[in-house]
Amino acid sequence: MSPKQMQSPPLEGQVRIPSGCAVSAMISRDGRRMNGERIIESMVPMHDRSNGLGGGFAAYGIYPEYRDFYALHIFFNDRRCQEECMTLLRENFEIVQDEHIKVRKMPQITDEPIIRRVFVSPMQSVLRHLQIDEKELVVRTVNRINAQLEGSYVFSCGKNMGAFKAVGFPEDVGRYYRLEEYDAYCWTAHGRYPTNTPGWWGGAHPFCMLDYSIVHNGEISSYDANRRFIEMYGYKCTLQTDTEVITYIADYLLRRQGLTLEETASVIAAPFWSTIESKPEEERRKYTYLRTVFPSLLVTGPFSIILGFEGGLMALNDRLKLRSMVVGEQDDMVYIASEEAAIRTMAPDIKTIWSPAGGEPVIVKVKEGAF
Amino acid sequence: MNIYPEFEVVRNDSRCIRCRVCERQCANEVHWYDEDGKVMLSDESKCVNCQRCVTLCPTRALKIVKSDCRLRENANYSDQTIKEIYRQAETGGVLLSSMGNPNPLPVYWDRILINASQVTNPPIDPLREPMETKVFLGKKPGTVTRRPDGSLDTALPPQLTLSMPVMFSAMSYGSISYNAHASLARAATELGICYNTGEGGLHEDFYKYGPNTIVQVASGRFGVHKDYLEAGAAIEIKMGQGAKPGIGGHLPGTKAVGDVSKTRMIPEGSDAISPAPHHDIYSIEDLRQLVYSLKEATQYRLPVIVKVAAVHNIAAIASGIARSGADIIAIDGFRGGTGAAPTRIRDNVGIPIELALAAVDRRLRDEGIRNNVSIVCGGSIRSASDVVKAIALGADACYIATAACLAMGCHLCRSCHTGKCNWGIATQRPDLVKRLNPDIGSQRLINLMNAWRHEIKELMGGMGINSIEALRGNRLMLRGVGLTEKELEILGISHAGE
Ligand code: SF4
Numbered sequence: 001m002s003p004k005q006m007q008s009p010p011l012e013g014q015v016r017i018p019s020g021c022a023v024s025a026m027i028s029r030d031g032r033r034m035n036g037e038r039i040i041e042s043m044v045p046m047h048d049r050s051n052g053l054g055g056g057f058a059a060y061g062i063y064p065e066y067r068d069f070y071a072l073h074i075f076f077n078d079r080r081c082q083e084e085c086m087t088l089l090r091e092n093f094e095i096v097q098d099e100h101i102k103v104r105k106m107p108q109i110t111d112e113p114i115i116r117r118v119f120v121s122p123m124q125s126v127l128r129h130l131q132i133d134e135k136e137l138v139v140r141t142v143n144r145i146n147a148q149l150e151g152s153y154v155f156s157c158g159k160n161m162g163a164f165k166a167v168g169f170p171e172d173v174g175r176y177y178r179l180e181e182y183d184a185y186c187w188t189a190h191g192r193y194p195t196n197t198p199g200w201w202g203g204a205h206p207f208c209m210l211d212y213s214i215v216h217n218g219e220i221s222s223y224d225a226n227r228r229f230i231e232m233y234g235y236k237c238t239l240q241t242d243t244e245v246i247t248y249i250a251d252y253l254l255r256r257q258g259l260t261l262e263e264t265a266s267v268i269a270a271p272f273w274s275t276i277e278s279k280p281e282e283e284r285r286k287y288t289y290l291r292t293v294f295p296s297l298l299v300t301g302p303f304s305i306i307l308g309f310e311g312g313l314m315a316l317n318d319r320l321k322l323r324s325m326v327v328g329e330q331d332d333m334v335y336i337a338s339e340e341a342a343i344r345t346m347a348p349d350i351k352t353i354w355s356p357a358g359g360e361p362v363i364v365k366v367k368e369g370a371f
Numbered sequence: 372m373n374i375y376p377e378f379e380v381v382r383n384d385s386r387c388i389r390c391r392v393c394e395r396q397c398a399n400e401v402h403w404y405d406e407d408g409k410v411m412l413s414d415e416s417k418c419v420n421c422q423r424c425v426t427l428c429p430t431r432a433l434k435i436v437k438s439d440c441r442l443r444e445n446a447n448y449s450d451q452t453i454k455e456i457y458r459q460a461e462t463g464g465v466l467l468s469s470m471g472n473p474n475p476l477p478v479y480w481d482r483i484l485i486n487a488s489q490v491t492n493p494p495i496d497p498l499r500e501p502m503e504t505k506v507f508l509g510k511k512p513g514t515v516t517r518r519p520d521g522s523l524d525t526a527l528p529p530q531l532t533l534s535m536p537v538m539f540s541a542m543s544y545g546s547i548s549y550n551a552h553a554s555l556a557r558a559a560t561e562l563g564i565c566y567n568t569g570e571g572g573l574h575e576d577f578y579k580y581g582p583n584t585i586v587q588v589a590s591g592r593f594g595v596h597k598d599y600l601e602a603g604a605a606i607e608i609k610m611g612q613g614a615k616p617g618i619g620g621h622l623p624g625t626k627a628v629g630d631v632s633k634t635r636m637i638p639e640g641s642d643a644i645s646p647a648p649h650h651d652i653y654s655i656e657d658l659r660q661l662v663y664s665l666k667e668a669t670q671y672r673l674p675v676i677v678k679v680a681a682v683h684n685i686a687a688i689a690s691g692i693a694r695s696g697a698d699i700i701a702i703d704g705f706r707g708g709t710g711a712a713p714t715r716i717r718d719n720v721g722i723p724i725e726l727a728l729a730a731v732d733r734r735l736r737d738e739g740i741r742n743n744v745s746i747v748c749g750g751s752i753r754s755a756s757d758v759v760k761a762i763a764l765g766a767d768a769c770y771i772a773t774a775a776c777l778a779m780g781c782h783l784c785r786s787c788h789t790g791k792c793n794w795g796i797a798t799q800r801p802d803l804v805k806r807l808n809p810d811i812g813s814q815r816l817i818n819l820m821n822a823w824r825h826e827i828k829e830l831m832g833g834m835g836i837n838s839i840e841a842l843r844g845n846r847l848m849l850r851g852v853g854l855t856e857k858e859l860e861i862l863g864i865s866h867a868g869e
Pocket residue numbers: 380396397398399400401402417418419420421422423424425435793
C-alpha cells in the first residue's frame with residue numbers, strides 16, 4: 001500500500017460501513033416497459049434519506065436484443081485494469097459486444113471511472129472442463145474479478161437487466177446514466193446514507209449477482225454470522241456491506257438450494273418460534289425445518305429489501321419491521337418505497353397503499369411470457 | 372515433615388455460643404468441643420476452607436483466613452511449589468486435585484468486549500419484543516430435498532432441542548451425589564435443556580428425565596448397556612476432558628459405594644479408573660465405528676456427541692470428528708473442572724477454550740463442514756457474558772459444570788477428591804448427601820439459568836439481535852482489549868477501537 005493510500009480513509013470492503021437509505025421500485029405485472037423517468041422522480045422526495053455518497057438503479061427487460069447474453073457492467077480504474085480484466089474474460093467467454101455505457105456529464109457526478117458494458121456468452125469448452133453450469137461460471141468469474149483484480153469491478157452481470165450506480169444523489173445518478181433512454185418492466189432504486197465512506201462507485205447499490213439485484217435499507221445486526229456462513233459456499237464478501245451478503249444469501253437459497261421466494265423469505269425473516277407453534281402441523285414442520293437447516297441465514301436488525309429478479313421482485317421487511325416500507329397497487333402496476341411520498345410521485349392518484357407486516361414478503365411476478 | 376496449615380480458623384470467642392454446629396457440620400473434623408475448658412477448639416491442618424462452618428455459624432463467630440505463616444518469599448519457588456515437593460518426598464505419590472485449574476493464566480473471556488447498537492441501528496428491548504434463545508444441536512443437511520409433490524422433505528437428522536444455549540456438563544453419579552444428580556436432572560427438565568450423566572451410568576430413578584439427559588460413554592464403559600443408551604436424548608462419547616487431557620476418569624474407591632457401584636456395574640469400594648484411551652479407538656476411523664455402533668444401537672434416533680479436551684492440535688482433531696459421523700463436538704478447555712485429577716496434568720495440559728473454540732469454528736468453516744456438526748464449548752463458562760462471547764466466537768451452545776455446582780452450594784474448596792464435600796455435592800456419605808435438598812438444589816439451578824437467559828437476552832437486544840442464531844459466529848460483535856496481534860488473529864476478532 002502506498003503512503004498516500006494509507007493516509008486516506010479506507011475504501012469500502014476494507015472496513016465495514018453502516019448506512020441508512022431510501023429504496024423505491026416499480027413493476028408492471030403486464031410486462032409493459034417504462035423508461036426510467038418516474039423511478040428517478042420517486043427518489044426526489046426522499047432526498048434527505050441519502051447523503052450524496054451513493055445512488056443506483058436496477059432495470060429489468062432493458063436489453064431484449066441481447067437477452068441471451070450476460071450483460072456485464074464494469075468499472076475500471078484505468079486502461080491497464082481494463083486490459084487485464086478483458087484478458088481474463090476472454091479466457092472464459094465469447095465477447096459479443098464491448099461498449100461504453102453512455103453517460104451525461106454533469107457537475108454533481110465526478111471522479112468517474114471507465115464504465116463499460118460487455119455482453120458475453122460462456123464458452124462451452126470451459127463449462128465442460130470445469131463441470132459447472134453457465135451461471136456458476138459467471139458467478140465464479142465475477143467473484144474472481146471483484147476479489148482479485150484490483151481496479152476492476154463488475155457491478156451487474158445478469159441477462160436482459162442491468163444496474164447503474166455511482167457516487168452522488170440517486171436522482172443525479174439516474175440522469176447521469178440517461179435512464180430515460182432505457183425501457184424496463186421493473187425498476188428498483190436506491191439512495192444511500194453511509195455514515196462514513198470515501199466515494200467509491202462500487203460501494204453504491206444496488207448490488208447484483210446474475211439477475212438478482214438487491215436494494216436495501218437498514219443495518220443488519222446478524223452481518224458477520226451471515227457472512228461467515230455464506231463464505232463457506234464460495235462467496236466472498238469483498239464489500240462488507242449488508243446488501244452484498246443479502247444478495248449472496250438470495251442467490252444461495254434461490255438458485256443453489258432451489259427454495260421458493262416464500263421459503264427464502266421465511267429463512268431470512270424467519271417467523272418467531274411462538275408464531276410457528278401456532279401454525280397448522282404441515283406449516284409448522286416446514287418453518288421448523290427451514291429455521292433448523294438455515295439458522296445462520298436469519299437476518300436480524302432493521303432492514304427493508306427489494307430483491308429484483310428476472311420476471312419479478314420481492315419486497316421484505318425484517319421481522320420486527322424496524323424499517324419503513326410501503327406498497328402501492330394500481331392496475332397492473334405495483335410500487336414499493338421507503339416512504340409513501342415516493343409512491344405518490346410515481347402514481348399521484350393511487351388508491352391502494354399499505355404497509356406490509358414485518359417478515360411478510362410481498363412478491364410480484366410479471367405475467368408468464370410477458371417479459 | 373510437619374507443614375504449617377494453609378488456613379487458620381479464627382473464632383471470636385465472645386460471639387461463640389457453644390452450639391457446636393461447626394463440629395457437626397465439618398466432615399473434616401476440624402472443630403471439637405473441649406468439655407473441660409468449655410471452649411470450641413480446632414485443628415486447622417484439616418481445614419479445606421469450604422466455608423460450611425462459616426456459613427452455618429448462627430452468631431458469625433467464625434472465619435477462615437489464609438495463614439500468613441509463609442516460607443521465605445521466592446518468586447520462583449512459591450510456597451505451594453515447595454510444599455508440594457515436601458508432600459511428594461513424603462508419600463512418593465502423584466498429587467491429586469479437583470475442580471478447574473486455579474492458576475493465573477490468561478482468561479480470554481475477560482479480554483473480549485461485546486458490541487451494542489447506537490444510532491445507525493436500534494437496540495431491541497427484550498421486555499417488549501420477542502427475543503429467541505432456542506437452539507437445535509446436530510447435523511444440518513447440506514441440500515434441501517423435495518417430495519414428488521414439490522413440497523419440502525422436512526425430515527432432519529436427529530437434533531437436540533434446547534430452550535437456551537446452555538447445558539449442564541458431565542458429572543458422574545459417583546463423583547457427585549444422588550441429590551446433586553437429582554437437582555441437575557430436575558432443573559434440566561424444567562428448563563428445557565439437558566444435563567449429562569458423566570461416565571457413571573444412570574441411576575434407575577432418573578430414567579424418567581431421559582428426554583433431558585445426555586448419556587455418556589467413556590473409556591471405562593461404566594454403566595453402559597442398551598437401556599442406558601436408549602434412555603437419553605443424545606449420547607456423548609467422552610474422548611477427553613479439559614481438566615485432564617490424555618487420561619481417563621478416576622473415581623476413588625471410597626466413593627464407589629451402594630447404588631454408585633450398582634449403577635457403574637463395578638464392585639463396591641473398588642477404584643473406578645477409566646483407561647486413558649478407549650481401547651477400541653486408536654485412530655479416527657475407529658471413532659467412526661463407535662459413533663455408528665452407537666447410532667445403530669439406537670436406530671439413528673439420537674445425535675452423537677464427541678467430547679474432546681482442547682489440546683494443541685484441536686482444529687485438525689475437530690475436523691476429523693466432523694467427518695466421523697458425529698453430530699455434535701464438545702470441546703472442553705483447560706480450565707474445566709473435575710472431581711479428581713493429577714495436579715500436574717490439570718495445571719499444565721491443554722489450551723484455553725476461547726482459542727480452541729475460535730480455531731475449531733474457523734477450521735470447520737474453511738473446510739466448508741461447519742454444518743456437519745454443532746459445537747458445544749465448556750471449560751469455565753462462568754456467566755451469561757461468557758456464553759454470549761462463546762456463541763459469537765462460533766459455539767452453538769455451552770456446557771457448564773462448575774457454575775452449576777456453585778449454584779447448588781459448592782464453595783470451590785477444590786477437595787472433591789476426598790469425598791467429604793460438606794455441601795453434599797461431591798460426596799457419597801449419606802449424612803453429607805442429605806445436606807443438599809434436591810428441591811432447593813434444582814430451584815437454584817433454575818434460578819441461575821433464568822437469570823442468565825435474561826442477561827443473554829439483554830446483551831443480544833443491545834446488539835440489535837433478536838435471535839440467538841444471528842449471534843452465532845458473529846465475531847464482528849466482539850472486540851479484544853490488551854491482546855496481541857496473534858491472539859486477535861486466532862480469535863478472529865478486531866481490537867477495541869478498530
Ligand atoms: S473444612 Fe469447612 S467446615 Fe471444616 S473448618 Fe474448614 S471451612 Fe469449616
